[in-house]
Amino acid sequence: EVQLVQSRAEVKKPGESLKISCKTSGYSFTNYWIAWVRQMPGKGLEWMGGIYPGDSDTTYSPSFQGLVTISADKSTSTAYLQWSRLKASDTAIYYCARRGSTWYIEDWGKGTTVTVSS
Amino acid sequence: DIQMTQSPSSVSASVGDRVIITCRASQDISNWLAWYQQKPGRAPRLLIYAASTLQSGAPSRFSGSGSGTDFTLTISSLQPEDFATYYCQHTNTFPPRFTFGPGTKVDIK
Numbered sequence: 001e002v003q004l005v006q007s008r009a010e011v012k013k014p015g016e017s018l019k020i021s022c023k024t025s026g027y028s029f030t031n032y033w034i035a036w037v038r039q040m041p042g043k044g045l046e047w048m049g050g051i052y053p054g055d056s057d058t059t060y061s062p063s064f065q066g067l068v069t070i071s072a073d074k075s076t077s078t079a080y081l082q083w084s085r086l087k088a089s090d091t092a093i094y095y096c097a098r099r100g101s102t103w104y105i106e107d108w109g110k111g112t113t114v115t116v117s118s
Numbered sequence: 119d120i121q122m123t124q125s126p127s128s129v130s131a132s133v134g135d136r137v138i139i140t141c142r143a144s145q146d147i148s149n150w151l152a153w154y155q156q157k158p159g160r161a162p163r164l165l166i167y168a169a170s171t172l173q174s175g176a177p178s179r180f181s182g183s184g185s186g187t188d189f190t191l192t193i194s195s196l197q198p199e200d201f202a203t204y205y206c207q208h209t210n211t212f213p214p215r216f217t218f219g220p221g222t223k224v225d226i227k
Contacts, residue, residue, distance in 0.1 A: 033214050045154075045162065045205055047216035059213040062119070095161055099214055102168070104152045104207070108161035 002026040004096050004109035011115045012086050019082035020112045022096030029077035030054035033099040036070060036081045039111075040092045050099070051079060086116045120144050120208055122219035130227040137193040139222045141206035146186050150208055153182055153191045156221075157202045165204075166191065193224075201225055 007021040022034065035050040049060035053072040060070070072079045079096055093111040100106030121144040131137050141151065149169035154162040164173045166182035169189055179194045193200055206219040 035214070035216060037216075044221045045156075045207075045218040047218065050214055057213070059215065061215070097161075099209075102164075102171075102173070103150075103211065103214075104164060104167040104209055105154075105162075105216065106164055106173070108163075110161055 002098065002107045004098060004107055006094075006096055006109040006112045009113040009115070011117070014086060014088055014116055014118055016086050016116075017082070017084050018086055018114065019080055020094060020114070022079040022081075022109050024077045024079070024098070027098070029072075030074055034070075034072065034079040035097045035099060035105060036068075036079075037095040037097055037105075038064075038092045039095065045095075048081070048094075053077075053079065086114075088116050088118075090114060091116050120147060120217055122206055122208055122217050124204075124206055124219040124222050126222060127220065128223040128225065130225055131196050132227045133196055133198055135196045135227075137196055137200075137224060139191045139204055139206075139224075141184075141189045141191070141219050143187045143189075143208060147208050149185045150210065151182075151184070151189050152207045152209065153180075154205045154207060155200075155202045156205065162205065196224070 003025045005023045030053045036048040038046045048064040051058045051070045069082045095111045096109045097105040098107040151169045153166040156162040165176045170182045203221045203223045208217045
């Protein structure tokens with residue numbers, strides 16, 4: 001069974017850094033793209049970017065390029081999303097998700113809620 | 119960049135109703151389209167991919183059609199568990215990029 005287990009909710013202050021995680025199991029981590037998707041309060045889904053853990057190839061939405069960094073650790077089958085300086089507008093739920101053999105996102109984590117407030 | 123639009127933005131329906139949601143791409147995307155269902159407080163769930171292929175485990179009352187720029191998701195007979203928000207999504211092959219539509223909320227009439 002494919003599982004994507006995301007790190008716990010975070011409450012941070014503007015300007016702080018943050019790295020959230022997505023630990024996977026049940027499939028070959030290095031062979032499938034992992035995507036990160038943002039959902040702001042009461043809003044829709046936004047693709048942020050993704051990574052192919054096999055060679056660490058990354059791709060970002062132009063809306064998020066330079067604002068976040070996506071990485072992966074093959075030794076622990078874990079993907080990461082990080083910010084160097086959070087803003088209040090980063091308050092959202094962040095989902096990690098796996099692109100499956102259908103070429104579409106087939107499996108999702110439960111989401112990590114990030115709250116940025118002074 | 120390809121933009122996705124959906125209509126209506128919300129629909130009120132009753133159990134047993136047939137519900138149709140449309141999605142339009144800003145340019146020809148062939149059949150590179152999926153539909154997801156999201157319930158409050160839950161992660162999205164893949165229902166349909168390649169415009170018309172039912173994902174394993176998705177109920178057969180869901181069907182998708184279309185190609186090019188215009189697509190539809192049909193729920194043949196709405197069930198209580200179907201009240202949710204539905205998103206269309208375009209993907210390309212490489213590098214993978216995903217573009218979501220704004221969503222259509224289906225609620226109880």
